[in-house]
Amino acid sequence: xxxxxxxxxxxxxxxxxxxxxxxxxxxxxxxxxxxxxxxxxxxxxxxxxxxxxxxxxxxxxxxxxxxxxxxxxxxxxxxxxxxxxxxxxxxxxxxxxxxxxxxxxxxxxxxxxxxxxxxxxxxxxxxxxxxxxxxxxxxxxxxxxxxxx
Amino acid sequence: xxxxxxxxxxxxxxxxxxxxxxxxxxxxxxxxxxxxxxxxxxxxxxxxxxxxxxxxxxxxxxxxxxxxxxxxxxxxxxx
Numbered sequence: 126x127x128x129x130x131x132x133x134x135x136x137x138x139x140x141x142x143x144x145x146x147x148x149x150x151x152x153x154x155x156x157x158x159x160x161x162x163x164x165x166x167x168x169x170x171x172x173x174x175x176x177x178x179x180x181x182x183x184x185x186x187x188x189x190x191x192x193x194x195x196x197x198x199x200x201x202x203x204x205x206x207x208x209x210x211x212x213x214x215x216x217x218x219x220x221x222x223x224x225x226x227x228x229x230x231x232x233x234x235x236x237x238x239x240x241x242x243x244x245x246x247x248x249x250x251x252x253x254x255x256x257x258x259x260x261x262x263x264x265x266x267x268x269x270x271x272x273x274x
Numbered sequence: 275x276x277x278x279x280x281x282x283x284x285x286x287x288x289x290x291x292x293x294x295x296x297x298x299x300x301x302x303x304x305x306x307x308x309x310x311x312x313x314x315x316x317x318x319x320x321x322x323x324x325x326x327x328x329x330x331x332x333x334x335x336x337x338x339x340x341x342x343x344x345x346x347x348x349x350x351x352x353x
Contacts, residue, residue, distance in 0.1 A: 174281060176345065179329045244350045246282030257283040259322070259349040
């Protein structure tokens with residue numbers, strides 16, 4: 126049950142191995158890794174800004190709610206901040222539950238939240254300069270899927 | 275006095291991220307910022323900009339003390 130914000134790159138395989146280790150009662154671990162895309166050369170770097178003490182607290186609140194809703198045994202969110210090169214992992218989410226459906230759904234839900242509502246600000250640097258990215262309509266409708274039970 | 279934090283494109287518009295400004299309320303702070311920098315005033319009044327006082331999102335006005343921390347937050351996008 127934790128949130129990690131870090132500027133250093135991380136290795137998703139190592140995170141998943143550590144997350145899944147030593148669980149005798151967990152039948153399912155689901156995970157998602159988001160990578161920075163280059164968009165056919167349009168993006169040379171991403172820059173992600175967080176507000177420590179606010180961003181991590183908000184993510185933890187959503188994680189705790191997801192844990193209660195899907196009966197999770199555990200969950201983990203690792204999110205990069207600062208400059209990120211194409212091909213590097215930006216975000217890692219893992220969930221542990223008794224059965225796969227709960228693990229999948231909670232992981233999907235946490236990612237939809239992170240994409241549309243988590244307090245991050247994202248800037249794309251490219252050959253034509255830099256621009257701030259805001260959530261797309263698709264991100265918003267993905268997140269709205271979870272609002273009515 | 276309130277500590278003011280700008281995030282995302284707001285910091286680019288203003289050319290600063292953090293500043294201490296004299297204001298007794300959120301509305302007075304907005305007015306002071308707009309008086310000082312018209313472009314920032316317009317950006318702060320734009321759609322989707324939220325204000326947080328002491329790390330809690332507030333809608334409408336709020337009183338500020340000398341230890342208040344006010345953040346202006348553009349639409350958020352992670353992952």
